[in-house]
Amino acid sequence: xxxxxxxxxxxxECMALEAAEAIIEGEGFDALSARKVASAIGYTVGSxxxxxxxxxxxxxxxxxxxxxxxxxxxIEALSDCRHPQQxxxxxxxxxxxxxxxxxxxxxxxxxxxxxxxxxxIEIYQEKMDRLYELMEIQLKALAACPxxxxxxxxxxxxxxxxxxxxxxxxxxxxxxxxQWAQKLSRHLIGHYLAGLGxxxxxxxxxxxxxxxxxxxx
Amino acid sequence: xxxxxxxxxxxxECMALEAAEAIIEGEGFDALSARKVASAIGYTVGSxxxxxxxxxxxxxxxxxxxxxxxxxxxIEALSDCRHPQQxxxxxxxxxxxxxxxxxxxxxxxxxxxxxxxxxxIEIYQEKMDRLYELMEIQLKALAACPxxxxxxxxxxxxxxxxxxxxxxxxxxxxxxxxQWAQKLSRHLIGHYLAGLGxxxxxxxxxxxxxxxxxxxx
DNA sequence: AGTAAAAATGAACATCATTTAATAAAACAT
DNA sequence: ATGTTTTATTAAATGATGTTCATTTTTACT
Numbered sequence: 347x348x349x350x351x352x353x354x355x356x357x358x359e360c361m362a363l364e365a366a367e368a369i370i371e372g373e374g375f376d377a378l379s380a381r382k383v384a385s386a387i388g389y390t391v392g393s394x395x396x397x398x399x400x401x402x403x404x405x406x407x408x409x410x411x412x413x414x415x416x417x418x419x420x421i422e423a424l425s426d427c428r429h430p431q432q433x434x435x436x437x438x439x440x441x442x443x444x445x446x447x448x449x450x451x452x453x454x455x456x457x458x459x460x461x462x463x464x465x466x467i468e469i470y471q472e473k474m475d476r477l478y479e480l481m482e483i484q485l486k487a488l489a490a491c492p493x494x495x496x497x498x499x500x501x502x503x504x505x506x507x508x509x510x511x512x513x514x515x516x517x518x519x520x521x522x523x524x525q526w527a528q529k530l531s532r533h534l535i536g537h538y539l540a541g542l543g544x545x546x547x548x549x550x551x552x553x554x555x556x557x558x559x560x561x562x563x
Numbered sequence: 564x565x566x567x568x569x570x571x572x573x574x575x576e577c578m579a580l581e582a583a584e585a586i587i588e589g590e591g592f593d594a595l596s597a598r599k600v601a602s603a604i605g606y607t608v609g610s611x612x613x614x615x616x617x618x619x620x621x622x623x624x625x626x627x628x629x630x631x632x633x634x635x636x637x638i639e640a641l642s643d644c645r646h647p648q649q650x651x652x653x654x655x656x657x658x659x660x661x662x663x664x665x666x667x668x669x670x671x672x673x674x675x676x677x678x679x680x681x682x683x684i685e686i687y688q689e690k691m692d693r694l695y696e697l698m699e700i701q702l703k704a705l706a707a708c709p710x711x712x713x714x715x716x717x718x719x720x721x722x723x724x725x726x727x728x729x730x731x732x733x734x735x736x737x738x739x740x741x742q743w744a745q746k747l748s749r750h751l752i753g754h755y756l757a758g759l760g761x762x763x764x765x766x767x768x769x770x771x772x773x774x775x776x777x778x779x780x
Numbered sequence: 781a782g783t784a785a786a787a788a789t790g791a792a793c794a795t796c797a798t799t800t801a802a803t804a805a806a807a808c809a810t
Numbered sequence: 811a812t813g814t815t816t817t818a819t820t821a822a823a824t825g826a827t828g829t830t831c832a833t834t835t836t837t838a839c840t
Contacts, residue, residue, distance in 0.1 A: 380797060390820055457674045502751040509726025534719040540758030597828060607789055
């Protein structure tokens with residue numbers, strides 16, 4: 347096969363992905379370059395283009411792997427919780443823990459839009475849906491959540507978690523930043539779910555409290 | 564003054580900012596380059612570096628202006644609402660409307676971390692705090708929100724909105740994407756506030772419902 | 781008019797992603 | 811074993827980027 351016969355095409359592919367991930371984790375996304383990846387695996391830059399169409403493809407592959415790892419992490423996080431509400435907290439905690447542990451790779455998923463005519467984010471849609479599903483299952487198991495609202499509730503909760511991560515992760519190289527993120531997450535989930543469990547019959551109650559007003563349709 | 568005596572230093576600065584903003588709005592952030600900005604205002608690239616230290620500084624200036632415009636937009640959005648809860652919906656609506664109308668510039672605020680030793684996001688802290696304050700005022704006016712939780716509730720709500728925007732805006736060049744964002748926003752705010760109004764005395768109630776579990780401290 | 785300061789330029793440098801012609805090694809055929 | 815084709819790999823070339831700097835041009839002042 348290869349000139350040195352040392353590595354097959356898929357081996358080089360794998361080495362390149364791992365080298366690139368190491369660069370990103372260590373020095374951030376801006377430090378990534380084709381030449382750096384190539385020399386890290388002992389090849390020249392041209393060989394990278396023999397394996398990947400371009401850098402965007404390599405980045406997309408890394409993002410795919412990251413999403414897979416995230417999914418595995420969330421499955422793991424779900425392993426020691428029973429009640430659906432506990433599971434939802436676990437999903438939030440697992441997501442923020444992952445984002446805090448891999449801030450650069452986590453940011454890359456959302457911030458790198460390929461400039462090709464490739465359908466930008468659509469590529470991850472399947473992997474994203476798989477993540478959504480984890481939340482959807484828990485919400486369906488939650489009597490407090492009316493069936494027809496599960497779809498939007500899933501998106502609302504994930505969006506909330508995404509926002510918490512976006513506002514806290516990777517800004518400072520702090521240790522406390524994850525704790526703050528976790529606190530925000532639990533607060534948001536807690537109150538949202540409480541509201542979800544009451545809003546079906548509390549519009550009158552709230553008005554009697556004198557302040558709450560229905561959300562404009 | 565200037566060679567052609569036509570523009571003062573601050574005039575060139577202003578022209579450059581506007582030209583750069585036009586490029587970003589029209590072609591996206593990746594299309595921005597020093598040479599393109601320079602030629603758009605009828606100067607050469609060197610002159611840009613006479614006014615800005617580097618491109619990062621120009622980007623930071625644009626981000627500052629964007630945050631100012633966003634603040635003005637939110638003040639405007641607050642003008643026709645009375646009850647604090649209405650105002651919170653208005654803040655969400657205003658934020659998403661702005662993000663949908665200026666997706667590239669909105670994304671730039673959060674996605675462009677300068678690689679200088681400049682304290683990345685800290686520069687916007689003041690302008691950010693001003694935005695937070697708008698929410699804080701409404702939450703304080705909301706009897707449903709206990710005083711000591713206003714701080715975290717403010718961050719939770721803004722994070723939620725940020726997440727909604729992040730998950731919806733700029734992905735597709737669609738018209739409906741803002742409507743979906745608005746729907747998600749209203750849903751999230753509505754249920755969160757409902758929960759905020761009840762969670763102070765409902766932990767027992769929820770347990771009696773048989774599903775809800777207190778948020779782990 | 782002559783000089784110093786300021787403003788503006790354009791060329792140069794280093795780096796980047798990407799392409800391509802040339803080369804080396806392996807696989808296969810005869 | 812030898813010649814041919816296929817594949818893997820390289821090094822150089824291209825064009826664009828941010829940034830710097832010596833040089834030129836214009837203005838302001840003496």
